[in-house]
Amino acid sequence: MASDFVKxxxxxxxxxxxxxxxxxxxxxxGEALAIRLVCKAVGESAIIAxxxxxxxxxxxxxxxxxxxxxxxxxxxxxxxxEISGIEAGLKAMMRKGKVPERDVKFVAMAGDGGTSDIGLQxxxxxxxxxxxxxxxxxxxxxxxxxxxQRSSATPYGASTSTAPAGRLSIGQNTQKKNLVEIFAxxxxxxxxxxxxxxxxxxxxxxxxxxxxxxxxYIHVLAVCPTGWRTVSGRTIEIGKLATETGIFPLYExxxxxxxxxxxxxxxKPVEEYLLAQGRFRHLSPAEIANIQxxxxxxxxxxxxxxxxxxxx
Numbered sequence: 001m002a003s004d005f006v007k008x009x010x011x012x013x014x015x016x017x018x019x020x021x022x023x024x025x026x027x028x029x030g031e032a033l034a035i036r037l038v039c040k041a042v043g044e045s046a047i048i049a050x051x052x053x054x055x056x057x058x059x060x061x062x063x064x065x066x067x068x069x070x071x072x073x074x075x076x077x078x079x080x081x082e083i084s085g086i087e088a089g090l091k092a093m094m095r096k097g098k099v100p101e102r103d104v105k106f107v108a109m110a111g112d113g114g115t116s117d118i119g120l121q122x123x124x125x126x127x128x129x130x131x132x133x134x135x136x137x138x139x140x141x142x143x144x145x146x147x148x149q150r151s152s153a154t155p156y157g158a159s160t161s162t163a164p165a166g167r168l169s170i171g172q173n174t175q176k177k178n179l180v181e182i183f184a185x186x187x188x189x190x191x192x193x194x195x196x197x198x199x200x201x202x203x204x205x206x207x208x209x210x211x212x213x214x215x216x217y218i219h220v221l222a223v224c225p226t227g228w229r230t231v232s233g234r235t236i237e238i239g240k241l242a243t244e245t246g247i248f249p250l251y252e253x254x255x256x257x258x259x260x261x262x263x264x265x266x267x268k269p270v271e272e273y274l275l276a277q278g279r280f281r282h283l284s285p286a287e288i289a290n291i292q293x294x295x296x297x298x299x300x301x302x303x304x305x306x307x308x309x310x311x312x
Contacts, residue, residue: 004016008200009200011203011204013040014041016040017036018036018039018040018042018046018067018068018069019035019039019059019066019067019068020065020066022064022066023058023059023066024057024058024059024061025054026224026225026232027225027232028223028225028230028232028233028234029054029222029223030140030196030224030235030239031111031138031140031222032058033235034138034195034196034202034220035055035109037199037202037203037206038107038109038136038202038203038220039069040203041203041204041207041210042206042210043105044068044069045103045105046104046106046107046210047069047070047071047086047090047105047106047107048067048069048072048107048108049072049074049086049106049108049109050071050072050073050074050079050108050110051073051074051076051079051109051119052073052075052076052114052145053076053111053113053114053138053145054111054138054140054144054145055109055110056073057145072086076110076113076114076118076119077114077118077119077121077122078122079108079109079114079115079122079123080108080122080124080125080126081122081126083106083107083133084122084126084129084131084133086106090104105134105210106131106133107133107134107135107136107210108133108135109135109136109137110135110137111138112137112138112140112141112142112151112152112153112179113151113153115137115139116137116151116152116153116179117152123135126215127183127186127217128186130215131214131215132213132214133215133216134209134210134212134216134217134218135215135218136206136217136218136220137179137217137218137219137220138220138222139153139219139220139221139222140223140224140228141153141154141155141158141176141224141228142160142224142227144226147161148160148226150162152174154172154176155172155175156170156172156173156174156175156294157170157172157274157280157291158172159172159279159282160227160279165282170283170287171279175294179217180192180193180217180219186215188214188217189212189213189214189254189255190208190209190212190216190217190252190253190254190255191216191218191219192205192208192209192217192218192219192252192253192261193219193221193249193251193252194219194220194221194250195221195239195240195250196220196239197223197235197236197238197239197242198240198243198250198262201250201261201262202218202220205218205252205261206218208254221239221242223235223239227279228277228278228279229278229279230276230277230278234276237276238273238277241272241273242273243262243264244264244267244268244272245267245268245269245270245272245273246270246295246296246298247270247273249262249299249302251302256309257309257312258305258308258309259309260302260303267299270288270291271288271292
């Protein structure tokens with residue numbers, strides 16, 4: 001009988017697919033790939049709570065579903081509350097002997113809008129109460145499912161349907177909300193960034209997250225060819241450029257200690273990442289220089305935190 005796992009280098013990868021084929025994600029969707037990888041890392045013991053968004057709409061059009069594990073859909077604002085109730089309720093039933101004791105991985109998923117905006121309050125409460133779950137944010141940097149409207153995770157300078165670039169506007173005129181630091185400030189044991197362009201880094205972090213006792217949060221960059229106006233065949237390349245330029249560094253914060261998990265020897269110019277996307281093509285050289293300066297500053301701060309953590 002064939003093993004359920006295959007060895008790829010030093011990694012053991014689950015052969016099973018928990019996200020079935022036949023979903024309706026766009027061609028080249030980084031989110032679809034990320035979901036597949038996350039599910040492989042969690043395994044069949046997962047119970048998944050999911051907010052409204054691309055992930056829900058594309059995997060559960062009535063009367064069919066792409067999910068091969070227990071899955072529940074909730075509203076934008078409820079994901080933190082829903083996963084809290086599932087975790088607390090099932091554990092209570094196990095203690096009372098109403099269901100058999102078993103290892104269950106409680107996982108919540110939502111997009112950047114359902115995390116940084118509408119769902120922030122319930123998720124913050126769940127983390128403050130210390131529920132045992134992993135929360136994964138699919139960050140495609142706008143409300144893509146409903147028409148590419150800006151969210152508080154939309155980066156400065158991006159053109160969206162509700163923050164369009166034009167003669168009187170640069171597009172999004174505020175900086176991207178730093179959800180990783182917000183949730184790290186809750187004092188939870190594990191927080192990380194990830195991107196499906198680096199699949200083993202992503203899966204290793206997911207395994208850490210679901211094995212952590214208490215709340216864990218992973219912020220996944222999900223390249224969106226439709227909303228970012230990129231070529232669908234360049235999804236992996238653009239995800240890598242986000243890290244190689246320092247715009248989306250890959251790191252983890254484990255019990256307060258920072259560690260960069262994928263560190264380029266030298267950062268590429270942010271221009272290589274920005275000008276590969278239609279949403280940024282209106283930016284002037286001066287604006288690109290401003291973005292470069294901010295990235296340099298933020299990346300230097302991250303490296304300093306990682307160095308301080310390594311020295312502790």
